[in-house]
Amino acid sequence: MLSLTNSSRSRWIMGLSLLLLSGVFLFPLWQITLEAAQFPGGLRLNIWINQFSGDEGGGDIIKNINILNHYIGMQYIEPDSIPELKYFPLVVWGMFGLGLVSILINRRWAYLTWGIIMGVLCLLGVYDFYLWLYDYGHNLDPTAPIKIEDMVYMPPLFGEKDLLNFYVKSYPRLGTIFIGTALALSFVAGWLGKTKES
Amino acid sequence: MKNSLFTSSLVLLFVMAILLAGCTQQNAATVVEGNAAEQAYVAPGEYDEFYAFMSGGFSGQITAYGLPSGRLLKEIPVFSLCPENGYGFSEESKPMFNTSYGSVPWDDSHHIELSQTDGEFDGRWLFVNGNNTPRIARIDLTTFETVEIIEIPDVAGLHCAPFITENSEYLVSGTRFSVPIPQADVPIASFKENFKGLINYVAVAPETGEMSLAFQIEMPGFNYDLARNGKGKSHGWSFLTTYNSEQAYTLLEVNASQKDKDLLAIVNWKKAEEYYKAGRGKQRATSYYHNLIDENSGIAASTEMKTTTILNPMELPGMVYFIPVPKSPHGCDVDPTGEYIVGNGKLSADMSIYSFDKLMAAIEAKNFDGDIKGIPVLNYEAGLHGILKKPGLGPLHTEFDGKGSAYTTFFISSEVVKWDVEKLEILDRQSTFYSPGHLVIPGGETKKPFGKYLVAMNKITKDRYLPTGPELAHSAQLFDISGDKMKLILDFPTKGEPHYAQALPASLVQPNTKKFYPIENNTHPYAALGEGQAKVVKTGNEVHVYMTAIRSHLAPDNIEGINMGDVVYFHLTNLEQDWDVPHGFAIQGANNAELLVMPGQTKTLKWEPVRPGVFAFYCTDFCSALHQEMSGYVRVSPKGSDVKLMWGLNNENKDEETLREMIK
Numbered sequence: 001m002l003s004l005t006n007s008s009r010s011r012w013i014m015g016l017s018l019l020l021l022s023g024v025f026l027f028p029l030w031q032i033t034l035e036a037a038q039f040p041g042g043l044r045l046n047i048w049i050n051q052f053s054g055d056e057g058g059g060d061i062i063k064n065i066n067i068l069n070h071y072i073g074m075q076y077i078e079p080d081s082i083p084e085l086k087y088f089p090l091v092v093w094g095m096f097g098l099g100l101v102s103i104l105i106n107r108r109w110a111y112l113t114w115g116i117i118m119g120v121l122c123l124l125g126v127y128d129f130y131l132w133l134y135d136y137g138h139n140l141d142p143t144a145p146i147k148i149e150d151m152v153y154m155p156p157l158f159g160e161k162d163l164l165n166f167y168v169k170s171y172p173r174l175g176t177i178f179i180g181t182a183l184a185l186s187f188v189a190g191w192l193g194k195t196k197e198s
Numbered sequence: 199m200k201n202s203l204f205t206s207s208l209v210l211l212f213v214m215a216i217l218l219a220g221c222t223q224q225n226a227a228t229v230v231e232g233n234a235a236e237q238a239y240v241a242p243g244e245y246d247e248f249y250a251f252m253s254g255g256f257s258g259q260i261t262a263y264g265l266p267s268g269r270l271l272k273e274i275p276v277f278s279l280c281p282e283n284g285y286g287f288s289e290e291s292k293p294m295f296n297t298s299y300g301s302v303p304w305d306d307s308h309h310i311e312l313s314q315t316d317g318e319f320d321g322r323w324l325f326v327n328g329n330n331t332p333r334i335a336r337i338d339l340t341t342f343e344t345v346e347i348i349e350i351p352d353v354a355g356l357h358c359a360p361f362i363t364e365n366s367e368y369l370v371s372g373t374r375f376s377v378p379i380p381q382a383d384v385p386i387a388s389f390k391e392n393f394k395g396l397i398n399y400v401a402v403a404p405e406t407g408e409m410s411l412a413f414q415i416e417m418p419g420f421n422y423d424l425a426r427n428g429k430g431k432s433h434g435w436s437f438l439t440t441y442n443s444e445q446a447y448t449l450l451e452v453n454a455s456q457k458d459k460d461l462l463a464i465v466n467w468k469k470a471e472e473y474y475k476a477g478r479g480k481q482r483a484t485s486y487y488h489n490l491i492d493e494n495s496g497i498a499a500s501t502e503m504k505t506t507t508i509l510n511p512m513e514l515p516g517m518v519y520f521i522p523v524p525k526s527p528h529g530c531d532v533d534p535t536g537e538y539i540v541g542n543g544k545l546s547a548d549m550s551i552y553s554f555d556k557l558m559a560a561i562e563a564k565n566f567d568g569d570i571k572g573i574p575v576l577n578y579e580a581g582l583h584g585i586l587k588k589p590g591l592g593p594l595h596t597e598f599d600g601k602g603s604a605y606t607t608f609f610i611s612s613e614v615v616k617w618d619v620e621k622l623e624i625l626d627r628q629s630t631f632y633s634p635g636h637l638v639i640p641g642g643e644t645k646k647p648f649g650k651y652l653v654a655m656n657k658i659t660k661d662r663y664l665p666t667g668p669e670l671a672h673s674a675q676l677f678d679i680s681g682d683k684m685k686l687i688l689d690f691p692t693k694g695e696p697h698y699a700q701a702l703p704a705s706l707v708q709p710n711t712k713k714f715y716p717i718e719n720n721t722h723p724y725a726a727l728g729e730g731q732a733k734v735v736k737t738g739n740e741v742h743v744y745m746t747a748i749r750s751h752l753a754p755d756n757i758e759g760i761n762m763g764d765v766v767y768f769h770l771t772n773l774e775q776d777w778d779v780p781h782g783f784a785i786q787g788a789n790n791a792e793l794l795v796m797p798g799q800t801k802t803l804k805w806e807p808v809r810p811g812v813f814a815f816y817c818t819d820f821c822s823a824l825h826q827e828m829s830g831y832v833r834v835s836p837k838g839s840d841v842k843l844m845w846g847l848n849n850e851n852k853d854e855e856t857l858r859e860m861i862k
Contacts, residue, residue, distance in 0.1 A: 059714060059775040059797075067749045067774075071823065145824055 010193040011103050014111055017185035018099040020178045024049050024092055027174035030129070032155055034065070035167040043068075047129075049175065050089045052079055072153055072164070073144025074136055084128060091121060099186070111190035118183050130157050230686055237678055238688035240267040245708075248640050250653060250701035251324055252674075253307045254278075257694025260307060260326055262342065265640070265651055265701055266676055268690030276335045276344045277305030277328045281791035285344075288793055289767065289802035290722075291491075293500035297349045298485040302331045308357060309424075309698040313407065317364035317429045317645030321706030323407045325360045325369055332356035334369060334400060336407055340712045345493075348409045351486035351506055352379045353396050358422040358438060360400065364429045364645070368412065368467060369400040370436045372422025376445075379416070380484065389447040393419035396508075397438065397465060397518075408490065413474040413507040415465065415518060418571050419445055421454070422463070424529050424595075429645050430536035432554040434468035437539050439527040455545060459522035459578070461570075462530060462541055464557060469517045470509055478514055479507035494721040496799050512572035519561060521576040524550055529595035529636075533604065533619050534645050538583055540604065540619075542593040549593050549606070551622065553583035584622045589615050594635060595698075597642030599649040599679060605642075607634035607654060614654055614677065616684060628684045630675050632658040639679065640701040648703060652677040652684065655696045663691055672696060713777035715798030722800035724769035729753045733857070734845040741766045743845075747781035747795065748773040749822040752815070755830030756851060759843030762810060762836055768793075771800040782818030785832070792818050807834040 028046035035042040045061055046053045054061025066076045079085060095118055102110040137154025140147075153163050156170045240246050246264025249271070254260055258278030262271040279286035279295070286295055286303060295301045305328030313323040324337040332350040337343065350356055350371060359371030376393040378384050384392045395417040400409050425438040443460045446453030473479065482505065489500045511518040524546035531540045539552040559565075560580040567577050592610030599605065604619045612633045616626040635657050640648040654677070659670040671691035678685040717727060726732045726744040732753040735742045741764050746753045752770075760766060770783045774797035783801075784792040787808055793801045807813070816829035835841045844853045 057713065059777070063774075064776045071750075145827075 010111065010189040011106055013185050013192065014099060014103050014114075014189040017182040017189065018096055018103075020182040020185070021092065021096055021099065023178045024175045025089070027178065028053065029173060029175035029179075031169075031171060031173050033169040034068075035169070036165045046173065049092060050085050052077070069136075069153075070141075071144065072146045072148075072151075073141030074153060075139060075141075077136070082132075084132075088125070095121070102186075106193065108190045108193035108195050111186050111193050115183060115186035115190060118179075118186060122179060122183065126157070133157060232685075234678075234685065234687040238266045238268065238676060240264065240269070245704060247704060248648075248651070248701045249704055249707055250638065250640075250699050251310045251312070252655070252692060252696035252699040253310050253326055254693060255308065255672075255695030255697055256306050258305045258307050258328070259694065260310065260324070260337065261693045261696070263690075263692075264704075265653070266688065268674065268676060268688050270693070272342055273693060274337055274342050274344065276326060276337065277307055277333065277347075279303045279791075283794035284791050284801060284803065287791035287803070289804060290495075290497045290800075293498040294344065294347055294489045294491070296487045296489055296500040297331050297333065298351070298487060298502070299331060304330075305333060306330045307335075307694075307697075309359060309361070310700045311360055311362040311369065312700045312702060313366045313402070314362055314364055314644060315366065317433075319641060319644060319700075319702040319706060320366075321702060321710065323366075323402075324700075325362065325402075325409075327356050327359035327371065329355055329357050329374070332359075332371075332373075334360045334371065334409060336409060338407070339707050340710050342711075343491075345491045346407075346409060347487075347489045348400060348411065349486040349488070350398050350400070350411065351484040351503075352381070352414070353377070353398065358425050359398075361425045361427055361436070362402075363427045363436075363467070364433050366402045366404070366407075368427075369402060369409070370425050370427060370438070370465070370467070371398045371400070372396070372417075372425060372438050372463075374421050374423060376419035376421065380482070386447050389419060390445050393445070393447075395419055395422055397422065397436075397463065399467060399470065410488070411486070411503070411506060413470065413479055413509050415470060415509045415511060417463065417511070417518070418573070420461065423527065426530055426532045426539070426643065427467075428532055428536050428554065429534070432532065432536040432539075434466065435554075436463075436465040436467050437530050437532065438463040438465070439523060439530040439541060441526040441528075455526055457525075459524055460526055460543075461520040461575070462523045462527065462539070462552070463573075464519040464521060464576075466517055470514075473509055473514045473517065474507060479509045481505050482508050492721075494719050496715075496720075496722060496801065518573050519557075519576055520570060520573055521552065521557065521560075521581045522578040524548065528593075531596040531598075531604075531643065534598050534600050534647060536645075538619050540596045540606070542596060542606065544592050544594060544609070546593075547588055547591075549586040549589055550578075551583045551586060551619070552581045556583065557581040586617055586622050586624070589617060589624060590627065595637055597637055597639040597652070598647050599639055599642070600647035601649065605637060605639065605652055605679070605684075607637045609633050609635065609657070614652065614684060616679075626683050628677065628686060630654045630656055631662055631673065631689070632656055632660060634675075636696075636698040638699040638701055640703065643700070648701075650678070650680055651701070652679045653699065653701070655692070655699065657695075659691075662689060714775055714779075715796060717771075717773065717775060717798040720771070720798055720800060722769070722771070724767070724802065725771045725800040726769070727771065728773065729847075732845075732847070733852075734759075734843060736764070736843050736854075739764045743768045745770045745783075746773050747771070747783070747817060747828075749779070750817075750824035750828045751847065752781075752783070752817065752828060752830050753847040754845035754851075755847050756849075757831070757845045758833040758835075758851075759841045759853075760807060760832060760834050761839060761841075762807060762834060764807065764834075766805045766807070766832075768803045768805060768815075769800055770795050770803070772797050774798075779821060780819045781821055781828075783815065784818045785815040786813045794819060810834045810836050 030047040032045045033042045102114045248265040250263045260274040275285040311325045336346040353373035354377045355374030357374035360369035373395045376395045379394045397415040401412040420440040421442040428435040442454035523541040524543035528544045529542040541550045565580045566574040590608035590611040596606040634654040659673045676688040772795040
């Protein structure tokens, strides 16, 4: 039976954390579902680290949401003009590199530092997401065909909400769970890691 | 003991009374019993178990129904113009109606044949014949749209069509009205001398379903009525009924009903194929059209074909045989094993059932009673499996349940009779209301029928529904055939006059259904694949409007600079990419029809302004909350006026000059 020292155990755990982090490219981070009578099964918008997607065979989801949104004057979602979709992947790869460095250093402080940076980046990411949602929901075209006094269309960041005829659900998906687990594992690696050369 | 004997005698008497009174009227109230309503009920939001495709007869179209509910799902335009969606009116679909007689806007559709693989339905395509101007159409079951029509040359009344072989190798068809071949100006009374029949084999491409006329077999001038191909052991053979072997050309109801027996033509199509491939056929000049829609552009191309290959049984032995069938047979049906061939002699009191093995043995032993124009006539008894005695009056068509039973419709005695194919015993009979023509059992002509239901398609309606004046819908009746006795569970009115129908489990079609056309595959030369590409191009007096539709506007929606004498083509591209978001297009005074454009498609309406003024156009399909706003104007100026050609949306109008500036 393979017996691991604390120090090699940390390396393995951090390695697993990085593996999970790279898995963020394979699954969406968040999903916003719009439910209404005319959309059996709902319209699902999957938000990835680098793209948007809908259901397989369900058509062009961005186009379909934009068509609905233009009636209430929401801005068009244009993936090409959302810079985050381009630089977030770079941030992930950056963190992946830093993680490798932390494995090389293999010290508690290195793992914890990585974890703290990652944690701060995650909070910033969620805040950024919130700002986008706020902007889409509040910054409406004054010539929109449908105008309702004091109505804002900001989808929930987390949870469920009625927005006119739609019941909107917003929840994290596997990508976010991977990042969260990666973050937690980095702290575990730090906790188990050694403080100085033994 | 005595009592029970008495009871059984009573029952026996009762049964005999029913049998004797084959054509006694029953009324529906005595027929419908138990949980019939429950069996035909498909709750809101639930799906039917089967698709049933019914031909439309004189409507020229096909209808798709759900079974067991009898709910109409779609009418598919095939041989008749359909202003409802622009089929035959749009520039793309006009060529579908081309024939050697010019554009023929109507036909009479009779027999549905679903594509088969190994003798079972595969849910890919559906074929149907046009009886009047001989044609065969193919419908794609992913879109439920007609995608191909091929004309059959030198025949008249393509009733005997388009019967499919067990791997969809060929569609066999025969001429119902013999005519001079090639057509010639001859006295009608020279029928015997000049009139001939043809049995046609249309090959189906295994991957694409595309049809091509392979060869035609020259036959004596009889009326070829209906056909089936062998399956299993009899695969490679076709069986076709004939009537009017008397060769009457006037008052056929009398003069074509004189002989005691007509003929069943038996074609060894594998042999015919060999002869064809070996170049033993004769090329003859003719003219027929092949019309095919390109999947990506949606545009039909029409090609005139100018030769056909004729195989002559007089010169090519072992290819065609005849065997007598009692009196003017109609349907000819092969049981699921491929062994039994049922000849439904419509004026005969009995039904003849042939055995494939015996037919082959008779051919082998050359057990012939002479020949007709070089075609050997098999001895009637030698090929016979047996006779079903006095089953009813006017047998027309037979289908099978895969459990050894056959079901035959009787037009005159207005009933469906269930009988044992092997033992030739009658098992059950149920009245229909009234006078059934064809009947259909899901998979009832295949190697593996699904059984469960039977639909009788009646020719006479009378008092079945609330009256609608002199013209009534034809009526279909659904029976549950899962038990020993057939049980009537539903009546429903149908469109046109359904002749044959075929039904298959929804699971063979439903998963493959297309929801929209991916716009990236649209190769239409006049498509505007985004609103930015919307424009108007004028060359001489020809104006092409590249228009887009998306909820809830058309672009451009203001067009000026059209002059009287201009011919305007509105090419409408539906930019939507979601299920069930069609947009329509109609313009005031259009002398043709409207367009209904599915997501991702481009369709074209030709418009020739009748007078100067400003004319409205609009979306005809209630597409969205602001559908009523989805409209626009086109300004028409007198001939020779100098109004600048301009177009746009939301006052961002452009003209050709501005566009040129923008390009610089």
